[in-house]
Amino acid sequence: MTATESQTEVQPAERPVDAPVSLIPAALPLQPEDPPRVGEFWLRGRLGANAAGYLYTASDERGRNAVVAMMTEGSADDAAARDRFVFAVDSLPEDVVLAHNDEDDDDLALWAAFGPIREDDGSSAATDERLLAERRGEDVLSAVLMDRVPQPGRRRGPDFLHYWEGRRRPGLFRIWPLPWPTALRPASWAAIWYALATMLLLMALSLLLAWLLFKDSPPLNPPPVIPTPTNTVTTTITPTTPPPDSTGPGTPTTPDPSGSLPTGTPGEPSPSSTNPGDKF
The missing domain is CATH 3.30.200.20 (Phosphorylase Kinase; domain 1)
Structure with a gap:
C-alpha cells in the first residue's frame, strides 16, 4: 500500500x-x-x-x-x-x-x-x-x-462615547402574569413537590408530639368556662360552712327577728343587757 x-x-x-x-x-x-x-x-x-x-x-x-x-x-x-x-x-x-x-x-x-x-x-x-x-x-x-454610521472625513479628536454606555444592566421590565409556575422545568417541579411533602411530614410530626405530650395531663380545676350560645355564663357558687356560735358547739345562729343591726363597739355590753331604768 x-x-x-x-x-x-x-x-x-x-x-x-x-x-x-x-x-x-x-x-x-x-x-x-x-x-x-x-x-x-x-x-x-x-x-x-x-x-x-x-x-x-x-x-x-x-x-x-x-x-x-x-x-x-x-x-x-x-x-x-x-x-x-x-x-x-x-x-x-x-x-x-x-x-x-x-x-x-x-x-x-x-x-x-x-x-x-x-x-x-x-x-x-x-x-x-x-x-x-x-x-x-x-x-x-x-x-x-450608532456604531455603523459612516464617518465623513478623517477622524480627529477623542472617540465618540454615549453618556449611558456605563449602565449596561438590562432595562426595567414588567412581568405579568408572574413567571411561577409556568416557566418551571421538571426538576423544579420535583423540588416543589418534595418541599410540600416535607412540610406535611413536619406538620404531622408536630401534631403527634403535641398529642403525646398532653394526652395524660390532668383536667383543669376549675374547668374552663364555656359560654352558651346566648353568650351567657353560668357560675355556681358553693356556700361555705359558717363558724360555730359562742352559745355552744353545733348550735345554729338565730337571726334577730327585728332585723336591726347591732351597734356599738366590740367589747361593750349591748343596750338590751342594761337596766331599762338607766335610760332616764
Missing part, C-alpha cells in the same frame, strides 16, 4: 447534502438580573450584548421560537436612543417582527421579538432562520448605538 492510498483511506467521508452548514451557537445562561419573561416570550438564554442592549433566545407558550432584542437601562433612559430603536424596528418587514412592547412605556425598556424560527431539526433552514433573526436583532441594537 502506497502513501497516497493510506492518505485516501483516512480522509473523512463527504458531508451529506442536507447537513447543516454551521452549527447554531449555544446561548449563555440567563443572569439574575435578566428578566425571565418579556411580553408573551419566555427567555431561555443570552445570545449577545453590547452597550445598547441584549439579545436573548426565547419561545412562547405556543411553541414559537424567536430572538428578543432588549435595551439596557442606560439606553432606555435616553429618548433619542429609544427613537432609534423604534425606527429600526419599524423599518423591518412586519412578518419578521413577532411582537414588541409599546413605545409609550417610558418607565420600561423597549424590546422586540424577531422570527419566525423553526425547531432545530438539524437542517440548514433552521440554522439560517436563527442566524437571520440574530442579525436583525444586532442591526437594531447597532442602530441604537
